Amino acid sequence: MHDMSAPAVHHHAPPTSFIRKHVFSLDHKVIGKQYYDMALVAAIIGMILSWIMRIHLAWTNAAIPGLQLLSKTGAPGGVLTPEYYLQLMTMHGTIMVFFVLTTAPFAAFGNFFLPIQVGAEDMPFPHFNMMSFWVTFTGFIVLLASFFVSDGPTLGGWTQYAPLNAVGAIAGPGQGMGVILWMASIALFCVGQLLGSLNFIPTTLDLRTKGMSLMRLPLTTWAWFITSCMGLTAFAVLMPACILAILDHVAGTSFFVPSNLVISDQLQQHSGGSTLLWQHLFWFFGHPEVYIAIIPGIGIVSHILITNMRRPLLSHRVIIYSMGALAVLSYMVYGHHMFVSGMNPYSALAFSFPTLIITIPATIIVLIQIFSLYGSKLRINSASLFALGFISMFVSGGVSGFFLAQPSIDIMLHATYFVVGHFHMVMAVAAMFGIFAGTYFWAPKMFGRMMNETLGKIHFWLSFVGAYCIFMPFHYLGIVGNVRRYSVFVDDYLQPLLPVHKFITVAALLTGAAQAIFLYNLIHTRFWGKPASDNPWEGTSLEWSTTTPPPFDNWGGKLPVVYHDPYQYGVESSVGDYVMQASPEQVKTENDEQ
Amino acid sequence: MAKLFAVTIIVIAIASAIPIIMHTWSAPEDISIHGPIIDDQMSETMAEAGIAFLAAQFVLAIFIWMFAKPNPGGKIKKFPGGATGLVIGAFLIVGIEVLALGVFGAKVWADVYLSPPGANAMPVQVQAGQFAFYFRYPGPDGKFAAIHPNLIDESTENFFGIDTTNDPDAKDDIVTAEFAIPVNKEIHLLMHSKDLGHSFYVRELRVHQDFVPGLDVSLHFTATKIGKYEIVCTQLCGLGHYNMKAYLEVMSQDDFDKWLKQQAAAQ
Numbered sequence: 001m002h003d004m005s006a007p008a009v010h011h012h013a014p015p016t017s018f019i020r021k022h023v024f025s026l027d028h029k030v031i032g033k034q035y036y037d038m039a040l041v042a043a044i045i046g047m048i049l050s051w052i053m054r055i056h057l058a059w060t061n062a063a064i065p066g067l068q069l070l071s072k073t074g075a076p077g078g079v080l081t082p083e084y085y086l087q088l089m090t091m092h093g094t095i096m097v098f099f100v101l102t103t104a105p106f107a108a109f110g111n112f113f114l115p116i117q118v119g120a121e122d123m124p125f126p127h128f129n130m131m132s133f134w135v136t137f138t139g140f141i142v143l144l145a146s147f148f149v150s151d152g153p154t155l156g157g158w159t160q161y162a163p164l165n166a167v168g169a170i171a172g173p174g175q176g177m178g179v180i181l182w183m184a185s186i187a188l189f190c191v192g193q194l195l196g197s198l199n200f201i202p203t204t205l206d207l208r209t210k211g212m213s214l215m216r217l218p219l220t221t222w223a224w225f226i227t228s229c230m231g232l233t234a235f236a237v238l239m240p241a242c243i244l245a246i247l248d249h250v251a252g253t254s255f256f257v258p259s260n261l262v263i264s265d266q267l268q269q270h271s272g273g274s275t276l277l278w279q280h281l282f283w284f285f286g287h288p289e290v291y292i293a294i295i296p297g298i299g300i301v302s303h304i305l306i307t308n309m310r311r312p313l314l315s316h317r318v319i320i321y322s323m324g325a326l327a328v329l330s331y332m333v334y335g336h337h338m339f340v341s342g343m344n345p346y347s348a349l350a351f352s353f354p355t356l357i358i359t360i361p362a363t364i365i366v367l368i369q370i371f372s373l374y375g376s377k378l379r380i381n382s383a384s385l386f387a388l389g390f391i392s393m394f395v396s397g398g399v400s401g402f403f404l405a406q407p408s409i410d411i412m413l414h415a416t417y418f419v420v421g422h423f424h425m426v427m428a429v430a431a432m433f434g435i436f437a438g439t440y441f442w443a444p445k446m447f448g449r450m451m452n453e454t455l456g457k458i459h460f461w462l463s464f465v466g467a468y469c470i471f472m473p474f475h476y477l478g479i480v481g482n483v484r485r486y487s488v489f490v491d492d493y494l495q496p497l498l499p500v501h502k503f504i505t506v507a508a509l510l511t512g513a514a515q516a517i518f519l520y521n522l523i524h525t526r527f528w529g530k531p532a533s534d535n536p537w538e539g540t541s542l543e544w545s546t547t548t549p550p551p552f553d554n555w556g557g558k559l560p561v562v563y564h565d566p567y568q569y570g571v572e573s574s575v576g577d578y579v580m581q582a583s584p585e586q587v588k589t590e591n592d593e594q
Numbered sequence: 595m596a597k598l599f600a601v602t603i604i605v606i607a608i609a610s611a612i613p614i615i616m617h618t619w620s621a622p623e624d625i626s627i628h629g630p631i632i633d634d635q636m637s638e639t640m641a642e643a644g645i646a647f648l649a650a651q652f653v654l655a656i657f658i659w660m661f662a663k664p665n666p667g668g669k670i671k672k673f674p675g676g677a678t679g680l681v682i683g684a685f686l687i688v689g690i691e692v693l694a695l696g697v698f699g700a701k702v703w704a705d706v707y708l709s710p711p712g713a714n715a716m717p718v719q720v721q722a723g724q725f726a727f728y729f730r731y732p733g734p735d736g737k738f739a740a741i742h743p744n745l746i747d748e749s750t751e752n753f754f755g756i757d758t759t760n761d762p763d764a765k766d767d768i769v770t771a772e773f774a775i776p777v778n779k780e781i782h783l784l785m786h787s788k789d790l791g792h793s794f795y796v797r798e799l800r801v802h803q804d805f806v807p808g809l810d811v812s813l814h815f816t817a818t819k820i821g822k823y824e825i826v827c828t829q830l831c832g833l834g835h836y837n838m839k840a841y842l843e844v845m846s847q848d849d850f851d852k853w854l855k856q857q858a859a860a861q
Contacts (some may be wrong), residue, residue, distance in 0.1 A: 004696040046637055055814045081832035082835075082836055082837075083623065083832075087837070098858060116610060118788040143712055154834065155715075155830075155832070160789070161829070164790050164831065171789075171832055175832075207718065219763075253855075257807075258807050258808025258809075260743040260808075261789050261807055262736075262788045262789055263789045265748055267744050267746075274808065275806055276806060309661075310770050311670040313677075314676050314677040315677030318677050330615075339800050340793070340804050341806065342803070342804050342806035342809055345708055346708070347701070348703060349703065352696060352700065353696050356692035356696045357692060359692055363684045363688045364680065366730065367683070368680055368682055371653075371673045371680055373657035373658065374662050374672075374673040375671025375672060375673065376670055378661045378663065380595050380662050380841070385599065388599070388658060391654060392603055395646075395654070396651075397648060399644075400647050402639050402643045403643065405692075405695075406635065406639065406695060406699035406702075407699065407703045408631075408699050408702035408706065409636050411632060411706070411800055412621060412636065412797070412802070414802060414828065415793065415795070415802075415828035415829065416828075464602070465598075465602070465606070466604050472606075472610045474620040479619055479620060479621055480619045480620065481797035483795070483826055484781065484832045485835065485836075487835075489836075493797070493824055500619075502750060533778050538778045
């Protein structure tokens, strides 16, 4: 612990009751752990759903024991029907994108560490913060509830295209109450994330402790700050879109349904709506969402690599500016999801160029991360392995973006497994690796105990090789023209691709099973793990200056004062090759950019 | 462990590239006039993306191999040129690459989507609905009868909602479930959906276009090779989505004329 001379008055007292301590807590650290645990449960459900889907795709008539308990009509005898396949697929995508990839790297780690990294006692609006989690959690429960309504969850995919999302049960199983619950769930999720963003932004701007200038903020804090700015605009568009879709169901409006539709030989009463309006609203949220999922990962991975390379990145500022550029450009590229949607073909050209240009800041980030390894003293541990794995996955998924950014090539690849491979690698697996890296790195501070390194490394090797075995072949399938969202490959041309699907399914089952190692390690650590010291990784940022685990007000009564840039490694100080941000010790360094 | 990790990255990168280089899985042979420029653009992008992929993975692996030290000592070193060199390099190399892809890709797109169909293009209407495509040929009068959604009735096979009693243009319209076209003849495809979002994807024809409920969308293309090809829906449209398909039959002009007569007689 270092000199803490700034005065502090905590604006709410420590709770005493179990409910206020562990359930309806105002403490950002507890809320962060609540988000983490919810994301963990969501990830397990989402992964089991993916297993079921993969088994069905490879062995269509295989009975999955116990599946009939989830739905007698959707899986009679444990064999999936085509419609239930689509319903489970929709739930997989929705749970993973919203309740795992957005909540874990942003809301979970961000809640726990952002106030600590800026040197604050808490968020400025703790009640909003508590509401943020519980509203999000309610959204999760509402989504899961759709499993148990009469015709099950919606089958419309995580993108919920109109007018399938707005015409009701006549369009198919799950398109009535299932859609309404989906829309309500996501609208609640949006409210939760808006409340979260409203806390993250003023925490970063207004609650920084003495000496913590903006450029002294760690890259994680910058990533969460940029992500919360994106969240404000992106979720604010999706939420009303969901409400409008609900109104199309229950209030007789026609926001997303045009005139003269004939479904099941019945002329629909809707008139005057626009199906493309939904796509514009959804993707105006949807593409920034990709960056909402991945920018926290970029920050986390940079933070972890720096600590383990024992040096700062080649440029702190350039990474910040590049993350900002990704955020701004992400709003200008969304139309690349709609090249063949029927929108004006000139629009495709307008959306193509920003999509290609966004590769420049992404490339700069990757190059700086990779070339910062040069001349470093890289420590290999579970956290750094997952961080390096993130870079490898981000590159692999990123280069396939070159293809999908071009409307002419999109003619061949749109809605194929190439797209599935692309977004799973660049957004899902990369973001998951960021979550794993963050967990191994921050578990000591979050739970007060060290994760088992041997198990962590085994988990990494199986996940890294497994993820490539699953998702790289998706690209090959897409090149051949294998269409996504098919529950059965009955088409003649898809039959020769079945062996590839079987290979992917086996890889998915094994890689998924390997996650049990992580789960065991995490649970064991939280209850019985080796107690952690305050700064086990010899880190410099403020989370390592406080005790493990941090006290209720983070600082034991006095806020820290910041004297240095966030990543002062490769120096000679009294404690080793680093000097902590909160240490007044003056050291000579060549790394200080500012 | 670091060296094993570096080797693993290189092995995975090479193993990932081999099926692409060997064309183990590739797009089916093109049968359209506009297809070769799409294929060329695909090949150029594959080369550029492939080089970027391999280079990034190799450098990552090499640096992990070189700089992971269990017992580090000595001073850290900076990569020559630092961040400035990397930023300039990224702007120049990636910037030129994406500019080239963007400009040439835009030209390819313009050739396909921004040029109008020729005056002699043969019009064919296609209607998508859960979970089938239906095609309509205008017959000798060259006119499509008007569509009346309230008359659509699958039980009487009035798939397009045509008023066969009162509309003279309806007398010679030919409706089929199969899409037959003459080879080397430009087709002007007029697309609409009767219910939900669907899509029209023929891999060999290098054609992919969504049906948008409420909008009339059109395409034009020329098939250059006789054969039978699958038309599949790629826009999630409900429980039977996986089974929504039709066949494109590219015929000689003579065979097409005979086929059309047979279909007209069967109406």
